[in-house]
Amino acid sequence: MPTSDTNEALEEVQIFVNSPYSMRVFEALIDGSTTGRALAEQTGASRSTVTRILNKGESQGWIDSEGSQYELTDRGETMTNEFHDYLQTVKGIRHLGEMIRFLPPPARELDPRHFRDADIITPTETNPVEPFDYLAEWIRAANKKRSLVRLAVSRFVKLIHDQSMHGQLDSESVIEASWFDTLGEEPKQIPIWQTRAERGDVLLYDGEVPISFHIIDTTVGFWLSEDDQNGVEGLVVTDDPVVVSWAKSLYEDYRDEAEPLNPTMLPEA
Structure with missing residues (x-):
C-alpha cells in the first residue's frame, strides 16, 4: 500500500503532467524571471493555463512572484531539472524499445x-x-x-x-x-x-x-x-x-x- 510520502511525491509529479504545457512553463522559467504574458507567448499556452500552472507552482513553494514577475525557487529549479532528466530517460527507453534487452x-x-x-x-x-x-x-x-x-x-x-x-x-x-x-x-x-x-x-x-x-x-x-x-x-x-x-x-x-x-x-x- 502506498505510503503518505509516496502519495505526496506522486502529487508533486502530477504538477508536471496535469497539462502538456506544465513542463514548458517550468523549463521556460529556468532562463530567469519573466511574466505570465511572456510565458504564454513562449510556450503557446493560454493565459489562463499559464496562470493555473504558476499558482500551483507557488502553492508548492517552487515559484516566487513579485508583481507580474515570476521566478523559480531553488527547490523549483531542482525539481524541474530532475523531472526534465526523467523525461529524457523515458524517451530513451521508448526509443530503444525491445532492443533495450539486447x-x-x-x-x-x-x-x-x-x-x-x-x-x-x-x-x-x-x-x-x-x-x-x-x-x-x-x-x-x-x-x-x-x-x-x-x-x-x-x-x-x-x-x-x-x-x-x-x-x-x-x-x-x-x-x-x-x-x-x-x-x-x-x-x-x-x-x-x-x-x-x-x-x-x-x-x-x-x-x-x-x-x-x-x-x-x-x-x-x-x-x-x-x-x-x-x-x-x-x-x-x-x-x-x-x-x-x-x-x-x-x-x-x-x-x-x-x-x-x-x-x-x-x-x-
Missing part, C-alpha cells in the same frame, strides 16, 4: 536518456545483414577506428586491412584472446593478421570481453545480442558525448590490460 551489460550502466537520439539498425526481411552493411559503409568513410570486440567478423577483417594499408584508416582493435584459437578455420585470413600483428594495431585481452563496440571518429556503435551469445540483433549508433566518453574510457581500460598480437602466435597459412 544492450550489452556494461552499457546498461548508462542512463537510457543518452540513447534517445541514437540510430538503431536492425536486420530486415529485405536485408537481414543491414547492421553489417551499415558498419561497412561507416568504416569506409572513417578516419579513425578503435574497437573492443569478442571476435573478429571475417567480412570486416579484409575491409579494415585494406583501408589501413591504403592509409585511409587509423585502426586499432582489442580482441578477446580466445577467439584466435579458431583462426585455423580461416586460413585465408592468416596473412592479414600477420600483417596487422607486424603493424602492431591488434591487442589481445586474456579474459572475457563482455561487450563489442566500435568508436569511429566521434561516434560509437554497440552490437546488440543476447547475453553471452554472439548472434547479432542489431547495432546502436550514437554521438552522444557521454556515451562516447564512456566508451573511450572503457576501451582504454581493456587496452591497458591487453598484449600486442605476436606474429609467432598465429598458425601457418
Whole structure:
C-alpha cells in the first residue's frame, strides 16, 4: 500500500503532467524571471493555463512572484531539472524499445536518456545483414577506428586491412584472446593478421570481453545480442558525448590490460 510520502511525491509529479504545457512553463522559467504574458507567448499556452500552472507552482513553494514577475525557487529549479532528466530517460527507453534487452551489460550502466537520439539498425526481411552493411559503409568513410570486440567478423577483417594499408584508416582493435584459437578455420585470413600483428594495431585481452563496440571518429556503435551469445540483433549508433566518453574510457581500460598480437602466435597459412 502506498505510503503518505509516496502519495505526496506522486502529487508533486502530477504538477508536471496535469497539462502538456506544465513542463514548458517550468523549463521556460529556468532562463530567469519573466511574466505570465511572456510565458504564454513562449510556450503557446493560454493565459489562463499559464496562470493555473504558476499558482500551483507557488502553492508548492517552487515559484516566487513579485508583481507580474515570476521566478523559480531553488527547490523549483531542482525539481524541474530532475523531472526534465526523467523525461529524457523515458524517451530513451521508448526509443530503444525491445532492443533495450539486447544492450550489452556494461552499457546498461548508462542512463537510457543518452540513447534517445541514437540510430538503431536492425536486420530486415529485405536485408537481414543491414547492421553489417551499415558498419561497412561507416568504416569506409572513417578516419579513425578503435574497437573492443569478442571476435573478429571475417567480412570486416579484409575491409579494415585494406583501408589501413591504403592509409585511409587509423585502426586499432582489442580482441578477446580466445577467439584466435579458431583462426585455423580461416586460413585465408592468416596473412592479414600477420600483417596487422607486424603493424602492431591488434591487442589481445586474456579474459572475457563482455561487450563489442566500435568508436569511429566521434561516434560509437554497440552490437546488440543476447547475453553471452554472439548472434547479432542489431547495432546502436550514437554521438552522444557521454556515451562516447564512456566508451573511450572503457576501451582504454581493456587496452591497458591487453598484449600486442605476436606474429609467432598465429598458425601457418
